[in-house]
Amino acid sequence: MRRVLDVLAERIAMIIEFERADDDVSDHQRGHYFPPHLVTRDARKGAPQSFKDVIPFADLPERLIHLAKSADLLDIDLGILLTAMSVNLQQRFEHFFIVLNNEVDTRGPNVATAIRLAGYDPDSAEARSRLRPDRPLLALGLIEITNSKRSLLTQVLTVPERVVAHLLGDDEFAPGTSSIASFMGSPLLPEELLPKLPDDLELPLIFRAGSGTAGREQAYALAYRKTGKAPLLIDGLGLSRVEDVCSLQIRECVREAALAGSPIVLDVRHADTGMSVSEIARLFGTLSVAFIILIEAKAHVELWHGSTVDLPLPTAGVRRSWWEHLGDGTERTAAADAAIHVDPQELHAHLTNGGPLAPRAIESGTLTQAVDPEFTLEDLVASPRVTEALRELRDRVRHRTVVLDEWRMRPGGGRGRGVTALFSGPSGTGKTMAAEALAGELGVPLFRVNLASVVDKYIGETEKKLDRVFTSVEDVDGVLLFDEADALFSKRSGVSDARDRYANLEVAYLLQRMESFDGLAVLTTNLRANLDEALIRRLDAAIDFPEPQAEERYLLWLACLKGNMGRVGQNHVQRLSVLPLTGGSIRAASVSAAYLAAAQGELLGPAHLLRGVQQEWSKQGRLSFPTTEFEESFTEAAHDEPDKRI
Incomplete structure (x- = not known):
């Protein structure tokens, strides 16, 4: 770089020597006083021919040569860049440009000076065009122009310090x-x-x-x-x-x-x-x-x-090859894992640090509530028929890449790769928990649609919000849960006013969007009869969740009380399982009993459980607890032997 600066300084000396040949202006007046005979001289003269020599390319630093090639810089661009950068490298150039610019309060070359030192005439259209905003020097931020309100030739050029630092060998970003x-x-x-x-x-x-x-x-x-x-x-x-x-x-x-x-x-x-x-x-x-x-x-x-x-989604075989390449050579390529659509960075982090393998969070604001699944199908208490149906639904999601892509059994008509399932049944029978268990089984997050935020009174807004939800969940391969889906997918009715017309259009849009959905959507309802028949036809699976039987209620009580049995015995749980309560009611009664015990500073006992069940019974609108005989038999069970405790 020193050789280049010396060449530049010699050019400056030649210009000054030429322009001051008949100059009788004192240095302290320069830039402030312009004698008429010098103005006339400058108006008549042209640039000396020798100034048009190009700065030797071989003497340029290696980084500047690379920059010239990658940014398509011409010889004139290099000359302008070096001239503007000289004040950042050696202080003496500040004084040179005060003289050359004929302006006492500038510290860098103006456009005219830079063009002349690059070997071109300032009135050349070609030379001036290199300083247009769409040409490399300005477009790439290699130089900047100050005093932009002045004419082009008198505007001053500067080089950002980051550019200077890079050319001197500094690779640290700003x-x-x-x-x-x-x-x-x-x-x-x-x-x-x-x-x-x-x-x-x-x-x-x-x-x-x-x-x-x-x-x-x-x-x-x-x-x-x-x-x-x-x-x-x-x-x-x-x-x-x-x-x-x-x-x-x-x-x-x-x-x-x-x-x-x-x-x-x-x-x-x-x-x-x-x-x-x-x-x-x-x-x-x-x-x-x-x-x-x-x-x-x-x-x-x-x-x-x-x-x-x-970009195409990788096949199951390709995803398994990712696991094998990024893993430690152990057998970690089960179909369950290979079916999850995650990028290599997330997969690498999972294999390196452990933890759940979950895709990136979605940006849907308040429209959905993200739930990190805490259990899988193994934790779900349900009838054998429901359990088997849920496993089949899980396998449908896991193997859709094989069936739809590799075996080419994908339906036409704009149908997506997604899976849609309906969970119906009375409240508290485990529909929402089953959706979360499915998400946990698949290793993906659950996104519960917030109907209060989605449904909008303005025409067309509900559809826009739902499209955002669908698109976001598709991109992260999560499970989308529409709880109480009959609020959105209710039967279309006859058109008696504008509200009916737009309500029908909304349902029609939802049905079309469900068809093109690429994720797993779960709809739950207590009232299957209220759903639109067109939706029922589009479902991949429909699972009915009946009220639990005595054997299932026994397991539900054990699951809710596990680890917090206190003074509760096995006979208490057996007697409680006789009562016709759903899983949701059993959990609510268990929690109420636990609060009663905590308030009294005691371990959970039969009396607390009995009171919790009575509260739940009353909450459901039932007039009285089953029988006095049940209360007496339940109380007698408090005398169980210790080995019968759970």
């Missing part, structure tokens, strides 16, 4: 950029383990990448293959919601990519940014950067005329 961007390291999976993409793809691209499609790995593989450089990854979750701030963040990231000669991978899935995807893509195009943008699987990009690729 603080604002390091929090949202980083160069992608070696991918977790080799390209041969990824679903194959078309061979003719060219950057720039937009990838629709749902959960489990290995979107970042696919983007890395393609970008590296096309450019030979590891891409710069920008995390869209770190971008501002304010448009101007978001634009500035992106420009700073683009500058980092330009300095390294790398393409960009921008992941805006689940991100709320100040710029739309199409606006960001247009900005990238203006900045002449190679890029891939990752968006959600169902997202739509308006005003984008480039290529958009829907």
Whole structure:
């Protein structure tokens, strides 16, 4: 770099010597006093021919040569950049430019001076065009222009300190950029383990990448293959919601990519940014950067005329190969695990650190309540018929990739890959718990739809909110639970007024959206007869949850009291199981009894349980407890022998 600066200083000396040949202005007047004969001289003269020599390319630092190649910088661009950067490297250039600019309060070259030192005439259209906002120097943030209200030739050029630092060997990002961007390291999976993409793809691209499609790995593989450089990854979750701030963040990231000669991978899935995807893509195009943008699987990009690729979900065999590649060689590729659509980063974290294997949380605000399942089907107390039906439903979800994709038995007509099930039965029979157990069995989160937030009085708003819910849950492969589904999927009626018409349209939309859904949706209802018949026809499974029998009630009491039996004996539980209570009522009675015991500072005992059952009996509107005889027999059971305690 010293050799280049010496050449630049020599050029400056030549210009000053030439321009001061007949200059009789004292130094302290320079920049403030312009004698008429000197103004006339400057108006008539042209740039000396010798000033148009190009700065020797071989003398440039290696990083500057790489930057010139990756950013398509011309010789004049390099000359302007070096001239503007000289004041950042050696203080003497500040004094030089005061003289050359003929302006005492400037500390860098103006446009005219920079163009002349690069070997071009300032009135050259070609030279001036290199300082347009869409040309590399300004577009990539390699130089900045101050005094923008003045004419172009008198505006002063500066080079951001980050650019200077990089060219001097500093690879540390600016603080604002390091929090949202980083160069992608070696991918977790080799390209041969990824679903194959078309061979003719060219950057720039937009990838629709749902959960489990290995979107970042696919983007890395393609970008590296096309450019030979590891891409710069920008995390869209770190971008501002304010448009101007978001634009500035992106420009700073683009500058980092330009300095390294790398393409960009921008992941805006689940991100709320100040710029739309199409606006960001247009900005990238203006900045002449190679890029891939990752968006959600169902997202739509308006005003984008480039290529958009829907990344395919991997087959079960491919997912198993991911487990084998990322695991420790042990047998951890069961169909249950391989059926979960998660990206390699999540799978790697699970295999490395343990813990639940759950996809990324969705951004649906108050429309859903996320539930982390605490139990599986093994923890569920139900009749053998219900248990078997739930296992079949679980297996349907696990093996849909094989049946629908590999065996190509996917239905037409826009039907999705999803599974829809109806759980019907009286309140408290375990429908909601069964949905949570299914989610736990599959290793995915449960999202319970908040009907109060979804249903909207304004026409069309309910459908928009539901679409957000469906799309979000599809992308993370979770279980979507519509509790009390008859509130949304009730029978369509005859049209007597506008409200009936729009209510029918709402149900029709829901039926269509359920058909195209790609996840597992569970609907529960106490009143199956109230549901629309068209919905019943579209179900993949319908499971009726009857009230539990005595044997099941006994197991339910044990499950609710497990670990907190206190002074309760086996005979107490056997007698309680005679009472016709549902699982929900049994749990409520157990909790009430526990509170009574805690308030009295005692262990849970028969009297507390009896009182809890009486409260639950009364809450259901039953006039009196079954019989006095039952109370007496239950009290007598308090004298059980210790070995009969549970």
